[in-house]
Amino acid sequence: MAAKKPATLPPRPLPRVLLLGLLPVAAWFVLRPLLDPVPSLPALYTSVGFSILAFLATIYLVPALGPSFVKAGLTGGDLLKPPESQGLVCASIYIMLLMLFIPFAFSNFILNFGGTSSHPEGISVPQFPHYQLSVYLSSLLSLLIATMLGFLDDVFDIRWRHKLPIPVIASIPLLMVYYAERGNTHVVVPLPLRFLLGTLLNLGPLYYLYMSLLSTFATNSINILAGINGSEVSQALIIALSVIINDLLYLPWPVDFRVPLHLLGGKAELEFGGVWSAGMAHGSRELVERHLFSLYFMMPLVAVCTGFLYHNWYPARAFPGDTLCYVTGMAFAVVGIQAHFSKTLLLFFLPQIFNFILSCPQLFGLVPCPRHRVPRYDADTNMLYPSECELFVPGDTTKTSKRKLGALALKTLARLGLTELTVHPTTGEVQKATNLTILNVFLVRLGPMSEKRLVQVLMCTQVAGSVVAFVVRYGLAGLVYDGDRR
Amino acid sequence: MAAKKPATLPPRPLPRVLLLGLLPVAAWFVLRPLLDPVPSLPALYTSVGFSILAFLATIYLVPALGPSFVKAGLTGGDLLKPPESQGLVCASIYIMLLMLFIPFAFSNFILNFGGTSSHPEGISVPQFPHYQLSVYLSSLLSLLIATMLGFLDDVFDIRWRHKLPIPVIASIPLLMVYYAERGNTHVVVPLPLRFLLGTLLNLGPLYYLYMSLLSTFATNSINILAGINGSEVSQALIIALSVIINDLLYLPWPVDFRVPLHLLGGKAELEFGGVWSAGMAHGSRELVERHLFSLYFMMPLVAVCTGFLYHNWYPARAFPGDTLCYVTGMAFAVVGIQAHFSKTLLLFFLPQIFNFILSCPQLFGLVPCPRHRVPRYDADTNMLYPSECELFVPGDTTKTSKRKLGALALKTLARLGLTELTVHPTTGEVQKATNLTILNVFLVRLGPMSEKRLVQVLMCTQVAGSVVAFVVRYGLAGLVYDGDRR
Numbered sequence: 001m002a003a004k005k006p007a008t009l010p011p012r013p014l015p016r017v018l019l020l021g022l023l024p025v026a027a028w029f030v031l032r033p034l035l036d037p038v039p040s041l042p043a044l045y046t047s048v049g050f051s052i053l054a055f056l057a058t059i060y061l062v063p064a065l066g067p068s069f070v071k072a073g074l075t076g077g078d079l080l081k082p083p084e085s086q087g088l089v090c091a092s093i094y095i096m097l098l099m100l101f102i103p104f105a106f107s108n109f110i111l112n113f114g115g116t117s118s119h120p121e122g123i124s125v126p127q128f129p130h131y132q133l134s135v136y137l138s139s140l141l142s143l144l145i146a147t148m149l150g151f152l153d154d155v156f157d158i159r160w161r162h163k164l165p166i167p168v169i170a171s172i173p174l175l176m177v178y179y180a181e182r183g184n185t186h187v188v189v190p191l192p193l194r195f196l197l198g199t200l201l202n203l204g205p206l207y208y209l210y211m212s213l214l215s216t217f218a219t220n221s222i223n224i225l226a227g228i229n230g231s232e233v234s235q236a237l238i239i240a241l242s243v244i245i246n247d248l249l250y251l252p253w254p255v256d257f258r259v260p261l262h263l264l265g266g267k268a269e270l271e272f273g274g275v276w277s278a279g280m281a282h283g284s285r286e287l288v289e290r291h292l293f294s295l296y297f298m299m300p301l302v303a304v305c306t307g308f309l310y311h312n313w314y315p316a317r318a319f320p321g322d323t324l325c326y327v328t329g330m331a332f333a334v335v336g337i338q339a340h341f342s343k344t345l346l347l348f349f350l351p352q353i354f355n356f357i358l359s360c361p362q363l364f365g366l367v368p369c370p371r372h373r374v375p376r377y378d379a380d381t382n383m384l385y386p387s388e389c390e391l392f393v394p395g396d397t398t399k400t401s402k403r404k405l406g407a408l409a410l411k412t413l414a415r416l417g418l419t420e421l422t423v424h425p426t427t428g429e430v431q432k433a434t435n436l437t438i439l440n441v442f443l444v445r446l447g448p449m450s451e452k453r454l455v456q457v458l459m460c461t462q463v464a465g466s467v468v469a470f471v472v473r474y475g476l477a478g479l480v481y482d483g484d485r486r
Numbered sequence: 487m488a489a490k491k492p493a494t495l496p497p498r499p500l501p502r503v504l505l506l507g508l509l510p511v512a513a514w515f516v517l518r519p520l521l522d523p524v525p526s527l528p529a530l531y532t533s534v535g536f537s538i539l540a541f542l543a544t545i546y547l548v549p550a551l552g553p554s555f556v557k558a559g560l561t562g563g564d565l566l567k568p569p570e571s572q573g574l575v576c577a578s579i580y581i582m583l584l585m586l587f588i589p590f591a592f593s594n595f596i597l598n599f600g601g602t603s604s605h606p607e608g609i610s611v612p613q614f615p616h617y618q619l620s621v622y623l624s625s626l627l628s629l630l631i632a633t634m635l636g637f638l639d640d641v642f643d644i645r646w647r648h649k650l651p652i653p654v655i656a657s658i659p660l661l662m663v664y665y666a667e668r669g670n671t672h673v674v675v676p677l678p679l680r681f682l683l684g685t686l687l688n689l690g691p692l693y694y695l696y697m698s699l700l701s702t703f704a705t706n707s708i709n710i711l712a713g714i715n716g717s718e719v720s721q722a723l724i725i726a727l728s729v730i731i732n733d734l735l736y737l738p739w740p741v742d743f744r745v746p747l748h749l750l751g752g753k754a755e756l757e758f759g760g761v762w763s764a765g766m767a768h769g770s771r772e773l774v775e776r777h778l779f780s781l782y783f784m785m786p787l788v789a790v791c792t793g794f795l796y797h798n799w800y801p802a803r804a805f806p807g808d809t810l811c812y813v814t815g816m817a818f819a820v821v822g823i824q825a826h827f828s829k830t831l832l833l834f835f836l837p838q839i840f841n842f843i844l845s846c847p848q849l850f851g852l853v854p855c856p857r858h859r860v861p862r863y864d865a866d867t868n869m870l871y872p873s874e875c876e877l878f879v880p881g882d883t884t885k886t887s888k889r890k891l892g893a894l895a896l897k898t899l900a901r902l903g904l905t906e907l908t909v910h911p912t913t914g915e916v917q918k919a920t921n922l923t924i925l926n927v928f929l930v931r932l933g934p935m936s937e938k939r940l941v942q943v944l945m946c947t948q949v950a951g952s953v954v955a956f957v958v959r960y961g962l963a964g965l966v967y968d969g970d971r972r
Contacts, residue, residue: 072642073559096655099627102662131616133666137623140659141585144630151634155641156558169582173626176588180619 011063011317026052040124046104047296050097051303057093058307062086062318082317085154087324090304091147097300098140106133122275123252123288138177139334143327146170150326164220170330171215175208190480211337219329221352227374229316230455235462236328237305240298242348242466250291252278290339297335314452347469351461355438362436366406373435375443383448386434420444497549497803512538526610526738532590533782536583537789543579544793548572548804568803571640573810576790577633583786584626592619608761609738609774624663625820629813632656636812650706656816657701661694676966697823705815707838713860715802716941721948722814723791726784728834728952736777738764776825783821800938833955837947841924848922852892859921861929869934872920906930
């Protein structure tokens with residue numbers, strides 16, 4: 001983080017009406033499944049209630065625990081700065097509530113209370129099938145390991161390139177339980193390739209590799225798009241909201257609604273909702289369960305991210321550290337894997353994928369990569385400018401072939417308008433280039449802007465990415481996949 | 487830890503023959519289940535192999551990672567001291583191997599490999615029943631939370647009395663899954679009380695309270711018997727070994743052996759071993775499975791404790807921190823609860839129970855409790871002396887009633903020879919007392935001794951406690967419980 005704000009900002013005010021107003025709402029949602037008539041998805045109410053509690057806990061605990069973090073030296077190396085690593089608080093609240101949620105999702109005590117009234121019409125999921133408990137627990141284990149590794153990363157300050165593979169460790173419980181539960185390793189082959197590979201392809205061990213790569217990507221892609229106030233949390237927030245909207249399409253809503261998706265290039269109108277067909281689930285109870293599973297993880301995540309963003313918004317009073325990136329990334333990987341919509345999930349990561357591909361020349365050493373690539377802050381104008389990396393400094397021992405490849409990559413990117421080069425006036429050699437991140441691209445294309453503005457641009461891009469994702473998923477996917485299986 | 491040794495001790499030498507010799511042994515044990523004929527408890531071999539790997543990993547990684555801990559400031563507040571909190575290394579290795587063990591215990595891939603040979607005679611457990619996977623995972627979650635909380639305790643240095651209830655948090659996954667799995671909350675009533683309560687008593691919610699108290703006790707009782715080189719690890723090691731010996735009595739050994747327990751006061755000779763009766767399990771496959779479950783957790787624990795003790799032995803090159811106490815304590819609670827032998831387990835904690843009861847006057851504020859109660863080191867003689875707490879210092883605001891109660895407790899304990907008092911020559915008022923810990927009792931009763939000697943005395947006491955525990959469990963328990971149920 002670039003130090004620039006006055007060091008001792010007072011914490012943001014917390015209106016007491018928030019606590020007093022939201023607590024009863026949360027209590028109602030938690031207890032609603034125990035009231036007659038039992039709703040068709042009782043635990044979903046509890047999950048909403050728990051999410052409100054998670055939001056309240058985050059928004060109150062983050063400033064309250066700040067001084068302890070400062071005392072323990074967790075301030076990003078500078079004692080005058082606001083507390084760093086407070087993603088730990090979010091992660092702890094998140095995981096703790098997910099644990100307390102277990103009896104609501106997996107035991108029949110709701111039904112025991114719910115009494116004798118008639119069963120709701122349509123698809124209802126009063127409790128998860130029992131084997132799903134191990135899947136849920138393995139997900140919690142992965143989240144907890146991710147939290148732990150993120151925090152260790154903050155404490156031990158692991159070198160940037162060494163920590164890329166760390167999320168693989170956190171995916172081990174997922175993989176082990178997936179194996180022990182004899183999880184499905186088949187993928188549906190896209191239509192154009194079916195003449196070669198058939199309808200279903202068994203990836204076997206490759207599927208496990210895919211799952212751990214997904215965890216690694218989801219975690220690191222958020223972590224490398226970081227460094228300005230609110231950037232990590234807002235990305236996670238928007239992705240989680242997109243996943244939730246997608247999940248909602250698969251639930252047995254009591255109301256029907258249609259979306260004229262043929263306008264987007266789809267084959268037919270799509271019908272959502274309906275207690276029997278359960279929208280996109282087309283009557284499959286399994287699909288309803290999968291997306292419920294995803295909702296149970298995503299709703300509290302949105303809650304803690306919203307609560308934390310309140311304190312992390314420019315000028316930030318608290319920083320997330322690596323812990324938050326690890327735990328949110330892992331949460332996305334968990335729902336993508338366990339609820340089987342990893343391809344849809346990746347669509348919600350479009351800005352991150354763009355940023356990752358753009359970063360590749362620096363990640364893989366073709367172009368020098370400074371330790372921090374965040375935009376440069378100018379104290380006089382209070383604006384952010386693109387940060388630059390210096391190429392070909394005297395004494396550089398990079399191989400000539402690598403250099404040439406790097407210069408070629410930079411020139412190509414410059415022609416695409418994704419970087420700005422400083423060229424030697426006589427030799428024409430590239431001397432400097434703006435760092436290859438999406439944040440610098442914004443500054444190159446749109447000109448210098450304030451930190452607050454930059455994070456707003458980032459958020460708009462993320463939202464736009466999600467809109468594109470939905471168009472692709474529900475509009476264009478019909479061209480390469482048939483029907484409603486995934 | 488009392489600072490006393492030269493600050494920069496070189497790490498203990500690690501003979502390379504250890505690595506070269508043990509690696510093939512570990513590999514054989516891990517792979518043995520895949521060879522024909524499949525043994526009756528195949529995953530037990532894998533567990534032994536994994537334990538050897540855990541031992542090797544601990545003994546090599548602890549000194550290798552020491553400098554990182556020192557660099558991160560984890561040295562117990564003093565930069566010149568050896569690294570503190572290295573229990574984190576042990577805990578990480580332990581939990582990681584337990585996770586990698588999942589496919590061996592819970593999937594049928596051993597059987598798939600094992601081929602076509604005839605089934606072994608007697609009770610065999612080729613794989614755990616599937617519902618046990620969630621129990622296993624919830625145990626891992628509890629262990630991981632304990633590790634995390636222990637490490638946070640080390641980083642944030644939580645006040646002594648505030649951290650007593652922390653292990654309750656770590657027991658939440660255990661309780662939640664116990665509930666979701668509709669775990670048994672009945673206890674067998676001792677014979678003398680049956681006329682009142684019947685044979686089985688349903689404790690209901692009280693059983694959950696009991697489980698979380700057991701976690702709290704197991705964790706804290708080791709944590710308050712700490713402070714000298716090797717004390718925490720050696721306690722955990724001896725308790726774990728005792729649990730293992732107890733577990734072995736319930737396995738289907740191919741050899742029979744008898745122990746003439748009537749000599750100890752039991753009713754009859756006890757027969758151990760036997761592939762059909764499986765020793766004390768008396769033919770119950772469920773009991774065999776429970777004690778296998780316990781072995782899977784205890785064997786790697788013994789391994790990491792042994793490996794760590796090598797570096798923690800006087801003069802210590804590495805300190806465990808709270809992390810190790812938390813994770814070992816939680817591991818004992820986990821096996822006691824999940825394998826249903828919590829009463830037997832508590833018998834192995836006799837020295838800890840004694841120490842806890844002895845500490846009560848200081849824990850509950852009757853007698854002043856200094857922040858550290860470890861024995862006092864005298865640099866001239868290189869010996870440890872009992873440490874003392876001062877009573878009734880001027881300006882003390884303790885209530886008179888409390889004071890009187892404290893003085894009474896101290897005088898009673900002094901008469902029992904458990905503390906030494908310094909009495910005012912004229913008024914007869916107690917001015918000082920040795921701190922109420924078992925370590926100080928040893929020094930009071932046996933005279934000052936070196937730190938190495940003191941930890942040896944502690945270890946002998948722990949072994950003696952376990953011997954008493956076995957006599958009580960298999961000799962005297964017949965007087966209050968009938969038969970082989972627990």
